[in-house]
Amino acid sequence: MKYSKRAEIFRQVKADYIDFLASVLWRLTGDRELFTEAMQYSLLGIWRHVEKLNGKKAASYIYRIALTANSKAWRNRIGRNGQISESQMGVAASPDEKVSNSELAAKVRLAVAQLPAKQSKAIVMRYFQQQDYREVAEKLCCTEAGARSHVSKAIAALRGKLAALTD
């Protein structure tokens, strides 16, 4: 594909999906620093895969790019022990503090970043984007039962990962 064509698609994708991408990445990262880093990775990912983003499956690819970017940003952040340090968590100061600022929310986000691709995609669509199973199934190219299964497996995996992170 010609460079000028790729640039044109990139600009179109940017116009169509930047708010969507921001919304997904913010919920996945929860803080400005991680968000900015994940956004950089996402923009480079979009440029790299731009030829795949010129069709009906664009949204699905954007999910994948966002999840990969998020995982990389988290991977850069987590410490030598594979866990986030206290100083990086934005530990909750009071019980009624919003969940996005709590230690638990940070751990959930980290655990989501460590899920296999399909499971994290399913979790993001189902919970972070509040889509019903029919929509999740459509985007994952599977049956509704399959979508439920991905979500269910993801929840089970998250439970295990959170148990390990809170030990």
Add this chain to the structure above:
Amino acid sequence: MDRENIEEILNKLGTEDVPPEARQIAREMSEDFSKTLKQPKRHIFLEYIMKSKITKLAAAAAIIFAVALSITVVNKLTSEAYAIVQTVEALKDVRFLHLISYDANGQVQDERWIEIGMDGRQIRYRQDTPPDFLVVEDGNSTAAYHKDKHAVVLYDRKYKQYVWVGDLGEFFENLRQKGTIIEQNTNYRGRAAHKILWPMANAEVYVDPVTKLPFAIGNTELSYEQPPPGTFEIIIPEGFAVFDRRPGAEPIEEPDWLKREDSADELFNKARYALAAGNYPEAAALFEYVIDKQPPGRNWAWFWLGSTYYELGEYDLAIDKFSKVIDILSSYGPVPYCLYARGLAYATKGQNSTAEQDLVKVLPWMIQSLRQPTAAAMFNYADDPLYRSLPKDKRPTAKQSLSMMINRLRIITGQNFGYDPYGSAEENEQAIAAWEEWYENSGEIEFTPDAELIPIPKVVEEAGK
């Protein structure tokens, strides 16, 4: 925590408002990114960058700066472009290095001063490793202070030299050729910094945005001030015995502890050869002797003792020794080759989840080394106890190194992307890209001891490098 709790938290995260600031940042970043697409040349750079997914942001910054194009992959916190070449240039003017390493508790582990000559080589040196060890080199002689023994041993510098890194020139050259930027305008312990990857440093390096000089390598802090007067002077403290081993010195009866130190060096070398020859019981006995006599600073004796026990099927002992190395080197950050070795030992024992914790940390280094074979040097060194004795032209070539790393990756991941050391550059480029793609999208550890391994080429056509 049960399923309901998790679903509740996920739901809360999903229904929270996205702050307008996030959308604003996203729009500005994407707009600025779009602007960089206007010049055709950028296409070439971006295509190049995309080949290396691990380092694309870093490579982008370095390459773009080097050709003096005013492009940045925008971070809204970024105010000024930075390139590795600036650090390389800044290091040329450095005459003194001051290094302080801290242990995990923040206590000083050792402090070093290095004077660098115009040729980039170390000319004077001082290392103070509390509580008992001090070395001073004044340019002609080396003095090893044994505070616990109230003794100083003097050597001719030609025969006994202490160093921070083996060859400073090679170390800096490695930065010039292989260094990449990981993150610009970040911070390290509250201090503004650019984070870079310096393969030979084997640790994350933080660079001062103003001076462009590194100020932290792992947990070692660097500065460049002139040392206090007398830093490189050999001064014999009152009451200390002197054992002068320099040529022409009067022969003197030496104490047993000094003889044992000599014999520990000698036995260390014998142990290396025993391990390389597969004589594991002898190697174990010799390495045990060495670390018993000289526990501090003998990280390679600890490591190869671990390797020896691994070969003997004594996995708990192997894990214990590898853990010791990780502990000794904790101030330098992660020790990739040792995490790999310990991960393998755990996995062989059947402790897969513990193994995974080590292996998942080392995986990024391994993937990165597919593009930068020098990053694999420490793995090769660890695998071959005779490596340090090999002349440079006998050490693994880039292609051999790459083949060995692919095999290591196959064992811990079970993946096989078809690399062939004798294959075409294009095919092998696809294999490396496939590894990177896999790492980005999955990167899961799966211990596969019976993975199909590729032969390590004995003679390699360098044209394909």
